[in-house]
Amino acid sequence: MGNPQEHIVMLPYLAQGHIIPFLELARRIQERTNFTITLVNTPLNIQKLKSTQSNTSKINLVSLPFNSSDHNLPPNTETTEALSLPQVIGLFHASTSLESPFKDLVSDLTSKQGKPPLCIISDVFMGWANQVAKSLNIINVCFSTCGAYGSAAYTSVWQYLPHRSLKSDDEEFVLPGFPERCKIKRSHLHKFVRNADGTDQWSKFFQPQISLSLGSFGWLCNTVEEIEPMSLEVLKKYTKHPVWCIGPLLPPRMLDSSYNNEIFSKRGGKEPGLSPEKCLQWLDSHPENSVLYISFGSQNTISPAQMMELAKGIEESGKPFLWAIRPPIGFDLKAEFRDEWLPEKFEERMSASKRGLLVHKWAPQLDILCHKSTGAFLSHCGWNSTLESLSQGVPLIGWPLAAEQVYNSKMVEEEMGVGVELTKGLESCITKTEVKRVIEMVMENEGIRKKASEIGEMIRQGAREKDGKKGSSLQAMDHFVSTLLSSSTN
Template sequence: MYLVSSMEKPQAHVIIFIFPAQGHNSPFLSLATRLHHYWPSLTITLVSTARNISLIRSSLPPDSRLRLHSLPFYPADHGLPASAESLADLPVPQFITFLKATETLYTAFDDFICNLVSNASNDAPLCIVTDFFLGWTVEVARKYKVFHTTFLTMGAFGGAVFFSLWWNLPHTLTDSNSFSLPEYPEVVMDRSQLTKYLLEADGTDEPSHFFKRQIMFLHETDALLINTVEEFESLGLGMLTKTLKLPIWPICPPLAPANQPSSSKSEDETAIMTFLDSQPPESVLYISFGSQNTIQQEQMMHLAQGLEGSSCSFIWVIRPPIGSDLRGGFRDEWLPHGFKDRIKQKHIGLLVHGWAPQLKILGHRSTGAFLSHCGWNSVLESMGHGVPIIAWPLGSDQIFNSMMLIEMGLGVELARGMMESSGPTKAKVEEVVDLVIGPDAKDMEIRRRAKEYRDVMNKAWDEEGGSSMESLQQFVQSINTAAANQ
């Protein structure tokens, strides 16, 4: 296999600025690790807020050569809890305040890059890689003549739709429930697929201002890395290429092995694996709404009733419902009377409170489907293991990810959104679950297609001709070329 064996500068330095949100650390860390694996001469520095850097440090092996640099960040100055250094620390209504607050990291980041450029020419930054939410970093890169790359942690289709909706607000130009996207007229949206923020946006609100700023910065970056696989998202990649007109490299970081030791420990992990080991192949439904999401109590009740009435076994990562203390204890009254005892006695279900080893669950032979909020990391992990998705998107790009999965025949939508009126009935849960995973599942095609894409995604990192491997090489070559022209 051909790799770029050297860089123009003796100590090429790549700065990777990670936005402080739980779902962003993993893809950025995987990118950094992959770069260092193939180009060990690279100096790689991970930058983020102090608390996020501390979290990243705890996840790295003791012999890691990745550098870490923390930037001072004071959430309390913006009316946020003093400890809120990540989106994971906040409820959804405070997200936009947090997003705006991270723009105040500009001065500290500028000082950091200035010191690198001024004090050690051989250690000067060759490339800055940042998140879409940190678009302002392109101004710092231009100031010091450094190659700038945005790493999009959402999917290509979801990103293209997200950008178009926030840039154009097309739903404000019509009274119809259905409307097309200006850049992509072939994509027809429905108002029910928009978040509360989008439905309320009119172009003068804070979310509109923030996202339009990031989209403008995106058009100024030198290149775009995307957390996806070319063969999986050819449609979305084509959409972004049409509008951004800059190099786009899909480099979905490879999944960690499902059997690797857990970095986090769960009291339920042994019980989870024992339960899965006792079930027939492809018979268990795994349910998780991600690390920051939950649903209404009434929705929770209907989902539990439908699961009990269906024919499949399940593992449900369950959190307190919306409106309660998400960090508090779970109350049995939020579920049907006797539900927990019945599923335990019948050995048909397992409730998990807190963290669960998602990759191990998805990689287990007994897991047959994933009832998911369709967060992009979860989509990639499910597809990477050939597990079809029962979609219940709750917001943001999740709804657009669900659209794509259904169009590709890789998922079935159960519900949409977290409002009580958007939840499924008991009968709907039974119908959809039995369609995809019941013992007489009618939709066997969805399982076949999921396995096909598992093979496609796993080949993306083949060292001879894998699409993600080639994209990573092209990215490093572009950094090299930019450095030579400085």
């Protein structure tokens, strides 16, 4: 299967939550096949990736010309991080300007190598890449960095906008294509989805890009088929093409049972607010499964009122906690944190008692989730975070805020039984009493912990080769590659 003359070109969307799994996928394919892999993105994203890659990396990183100022975006804006909602949709639309330079790049590669790439692997939000591939007679494969449930639900909602016919936000509707039990209220959708009617800027981007991606040769999905059987069947009905579950796209050591708290290298080029060593030392001082980890991801935060009630509820629960905390919504996420956003002397009190550790800005999440003291994860339920938590058998407390997170949270609670949703979005009026109740419900429930452990083992088995038998995700990767090779010779 190893032939360095074969070439795959990969195109992630302009967001860290997409670029990181694309890079991990590139590594997996390269290691298993020895193919030449070229990962393409905008200049600043490629520059950041190069700064985090070792000298031995065999992934080619190539930039396409892009100037955010040409699209009424702030200068040097090439990811969704720290953008307002109008700027986020502006970046989505701006990403379509990459189509022409991307086509030129692939054409140049074809000329230089004397044959076209084996395939293009493009992000679900870069559906226009399928048009480029067809115009150059190249196979295009769509890669969804979400799980099967999130991918299918996001596709379902944007393709049909089923919530438009409802009379109130409290009405439930069944997600088109899903079993009857998979119901959701319009109020549970993010505001930009809730208000979508097919003529708005969000619809004008997502509907055509997802439709184009559905026309791809096949889909790759960052999940393990055993943990999402129902969702996988729904997704296959939408794509009408093969779906290869090749996840979890996590560092291999995370899936190794012999892992012994060896520090993970920096992912995504972010500097931690506190060193991984100090975080691990603090975790070492607490009993197994006793610590609540709280993080809303690299691009999300909550309102000042929600932050205050969350802190009060955490304190009243009596559970040790490690909180990756950033300024609340409405403030500069990169600004200094203010004491007034938390109960009086909260951080001082938690530090003195060694009950709580607040990590400002970015926390070493992989190290934290792999530590035996971590007993639950209060999360926005972004898919990367969800998969990282589940791979370690850590139960989840859901607080979805954007994108497909509401579907991930729903799946975690209703389909898997490995967590409980605390609340949704930035508009909810959460109370300290409810925070305390849900923390206790998840962290003291042996049934949830047992189920999370079982899901974790399924994930690790899917990515494992033992006694000559490959897990389902390894088999899917082999089948994907062999399908590409056989299709290219036909």
